[in-house]
Every structure is written in C-alpha cells, then in structure tokens.
Amino acid sequence: MFDYLFVTGKLAADSLVSILERMEPDFEYEVAVLNISVAALMDTHWIARHLTNARRCQQVMIPGLCQGDLSVIQDKVGVPVIRGPKDLKDIPIFFGREWVREGYGQYQVKILAEIVEAYHMPWEDILARAEYYHASGADIIDLGCPVEGGFTGVEKVVAGLKERGFIVSLDTFDSETILRADEAGLDMLLSINSRNIDLAPRLHCKVVVIPDSGQGLASLERNIARLEEWGVPYVIDPILNPINFGFTESLRRFYDVRQHHPEAEMLMGLGNLTELTDADTTGVNAVMAGVITELGIDYVLTTEVISWAKGAVRELDLARKLMYYAHKNGILPKHIDDRLITVKDPPHEHYTEAELRHMHQQVRDRNFRIFTDDEQVYVFNNNLFVKGTDPDEIFTRLEVDDSSHAFYLGRELQKAALAVQLGKKYFQEEELRWGYLSESNDR
Numbered sequence: 001m002f003d004y005l006f007v008t009g010k011l012a013a014d015s016l017v018s019i020l021e022r023m024e025p026d027f028e029y030e031v032a033v034l035n036i037s038v039a040a041l042m043d044t045h046w047i048a049r050h051l052t053n054a055r056r057c058q059q060v061m062i063p064g065l066c067q068g069d070l071s072v073i074q075d076k077v078g079v080p081v082i083r084g085p086k087d088l089k090d091i092p093i094f095f096g097r098e099w100v101r102e103g104y105g106q107y108q109v110k111i112l113a114e115i116v117e118a119y120h121m122p123w124e125d126i127l128a129r130a131e132y133y134h135a136s137g138a139d140i141i142d143l144g145c146p147v148e149g150g151f152t153g154v155e156k157v158v159a160g161l162k163e164r165g166f167i168v169s170l171d172t173f174d175s176e177t178i179l180r181a182d183e184a185g186l187d188m189l190l191s192i193n194s195r196n197i198d199l200a201p202r203l204h205c206k207v208v209v210i211p212d213s214g215q216g217l218a219s220l221e222r223n224i225a226r227l228e229e230w231g232v233p234y235v236i237d238p239i240l241n242p243i244n245f246g247f248t249e250s251l252r253r254f255y256d257v258r259q260h261h262p263e264a265e266m267l268m269g270l271g272n273l274t275e276l277t278d279a280d281t282t283g284v285n286a287v288m289a290g291v292i293t294e295l296g297i298d299y300v301l302t303t304e305v306i307s308w309a310k311g312a313v314r315e316l317d318l319a320r321k322l323m324y325y326a327h328k329n330g331i332l333p334k335h336i337d338d339r340l341i342t343v344k345d346p347p348h349e350h351y352t353e354a355e356l357r358h359m360h361q362q363v364r365d366r367n368f369r370i371f372t373d374d375e376q377v378y379v380f381n382n383n384l385f386v387k388g389t390d391p392d393e394i395f396t397r398l399e400v401d402d403s404s405h406a407f408y409l410g411r412e413l414q415k416a417a418l419a420v421q422l423g424k425k426y427f428q429e430e431e432l433r434w435g436y437l438s439e440s441n442d443r
Helices: 010-023 044-050 071-077 088-096 123-136 154-163 175-183 197-202 216-230 247-260 281-295 312-329 353-362 391-398 403-422
Strands: 002-008 029-033 057-062 081-083 110-115 140-144 168-171 188-192 206-209 234-236 267-269 299-302 369-372 377-380 385-388
Touching: 002 010, 010 029, 010 088, 010 353, 044 071, 057 071, 071 081, 110 123, 110 312, 123 140, 123 154, 123 312, 140 154, 154 168, 154 175, 168 175, 175 188, 175 197, 188 197, 197 216, 206 216, 216 234, 216 247, 247 281, 281 299, 281 312, 299 312, 353 377, 353 385, 369 403, 377 391, 377 403, 385 391, 391 403
Parallel strands: 002 029, 002 057, 057 081, 110 140, 110 299, 140 168, 168 188, 188 206, 206 234, 267 299
Antiparallel strands: 369 377, 377 385
C-alpha cells in the first residue's frame, strides 16, 4: 500500500514528479496523470469519471483549484480524498505544516476597544461601533470622553450597552460622569490616580490605577496602597509612552511593576504606538502581543482612529491567540497562523523560467497562461512566450484585439505585476492573498 495518490493533468505532470522527487518525502506515493492538459479545469465529477481506482493508495490528493464535492471521488475509489495547495510549488509547505493544533485559539489577555469621542456620538452610531468591535474580537467596549468636561447621558449609553450583553468601561476623570456611569452598571473605570482617587471607595466597578502625571512609579505605588487599604479592586496601568517620548523606559516600567506585583491584574494601552507611528499596525500589534504575553498582562486597550489603524482590534485578537499558543508550547510564533502576514506573503515557491519554458513547449492552444517569480511576469500560449515587469509593455506584445479578452488580460497582468512588487504569490484568476484582510469579520 502507498500513502498518497497525487492526481494531476498532463501539463503539470513533469513539475509534480520533479517536486515530489526533490522533497524526498517520508511517505510513499503514486502519480495519476489524467487525460486533460490543465489540472485546474478538472472538477470532482470529472475526476470521478476518469480515475478508475486509488491504485493501492490510502489517500488521494487532487489539485487545490479543483471544484466540487470530494465525496463524489471518495465513493468511487473507496479512500479519503483531500485537496492539496492551489500551486504545485507549495506541496512541500503543505506537508511541512501541522494542520491540527490542539488548543489553538485560546488566550489570556482581554481586549478593550475604545469608541473614541463616544460622548458626542448618536446612540445608533455607538451601538454599531460596539457591535463591530465585538465582531472583531473585543471583550470590553470602552467609551471615550472629553479631556475636560462630562459625558451627557452616559448612564443611558452604559445601560443600553449592558442590556445588550456588552461589558463596558469608561475613559474619563470627570467625577459626575463616573458616578452616573457606575450607577448604570459600569464594569471598569479608566483611570484612577491622586486626582480622583477619593471616588474609588464609592464605586462598584473595577478601577484602572495609573501614576500621577509626571511622577513615575512612586506615585503609582502610593495609589495602589490606598486602593488596597480601602479594598477596592484594581488593575494596574504603568502607561506605555510613544516612541521617542519614553517608550523604552515605559517598557521597563511594566516589567518592574510585574516583578513587584506578580499576581496583580495589569493593563497596557497600545494607542500611543499604533496611532502615533507611521507604520502598519499589523506588525506592531503582533510584537506587542508577544510582550503582553511574556509579562502576563491581563487587558490591552486599543483604538481604530487613524486610517492605518483600521482593523487593529481584529489584529490583536489574532495576535493574542498566536502568542498565547507559542508561549504555552515554548515555540516560536512562526508557521502557526499566518493571517497577520498581509501586505507580503507567507513562504512560497515559484516556477523557474526553465520550467515555464518546458511547460510552454507542451501547450497546444492559444489561451494565455500567466505566472510570476520574484522579479518578472511570464505570459505564454502555443505561439508566444513573453516576460517582463511592465504590464503595459507585456500587453502590447500579446497583440490582443478582442475587447473582453483585453480587459481580462489587463486585469490579470496588473495583479501579477503587483504580486511581483510585493513578493506575493500569484494565481491566475485568483485574488491575491491579504491575510486576515481577505476574511470576513463574521466568525
């Protein structure tokens, strides 16, 4: 008995055999070359009609682009059938990845998502934003207040969110706003220091305790001591500073506080990084989720105000699961979940020009095939073999007159050129991969 039967078409057969031989896999296999040029044109019904048996193999793998119900083939050949990757070049990666990860998806840190300037938003907009954040992975909805002054009607907003099952926090120092929100069922207050700490014994909610402005850890310890004396439940936030304004020093602050208070709940706000740095938030959130995991931080506060921070809550949701799993299992956060790789792409292989020219020699029709490597776009049919980096120049050399065909080729060439520019994997007639951005928020 062999382990796998790889099903393919005539055009890709040589490449498949070559890839499998170079892999030197720890399994035995057979290759079934069916009577069709392009494997992607097969569907499961067609394969079931033309694949007579499993050739003594325990499992059948069909190309990833083949559409249809796998059970149609399984019923015919009597063994399990799986879809491989869309591209033959990714077969080594496919077999090198652990597809089932027990316990993946768990996390410790809870996400607070701030609705900035909630104090002057209509109720319908607040509710819509809360639902969006919840769908993105937020555990707590934080209501943003003005720097000075109160939040008119805050008790109605808090009560309305609580009635709909949300956990609610409030970001303000205004005493009247705090008391009205607390009476309405507020879960957490951001923040308490010597400026308003006398309110703490009167509150029912948990409070986030911070240092006094410009006074460092000594003031934070004084505020913590007073809360403990009163028996007020608290979460410690040593405050993360922006880059070039004490960022590194503030990381040390978090570390020191964790050493002095190993059992205390802690919060870290990331807005000073994600909102105040000209960089995509995806990588920032991934790295900071690693720091948060190592320090055992319990809550993380984020926002989605500036354009490049859109999706920050979803990114933190993915990052906290990735980092928790890696930390728990003592492994690197690599080759586990690649959805935070968005602009660029996970590892992949390209066909060499020699392989493409060999494929070109076997083509007998006028349909154009489009491929890319790290530097160029390749287009060929039975008559032409064109390569280059400029989609306009390549298109001109194809001499296409039909308008619908021209539109199709123009779109595909532009997409292929973009893939080369960003180092992404290109599949003809498939959308480029954008990590979690290609997914729906409906989870």
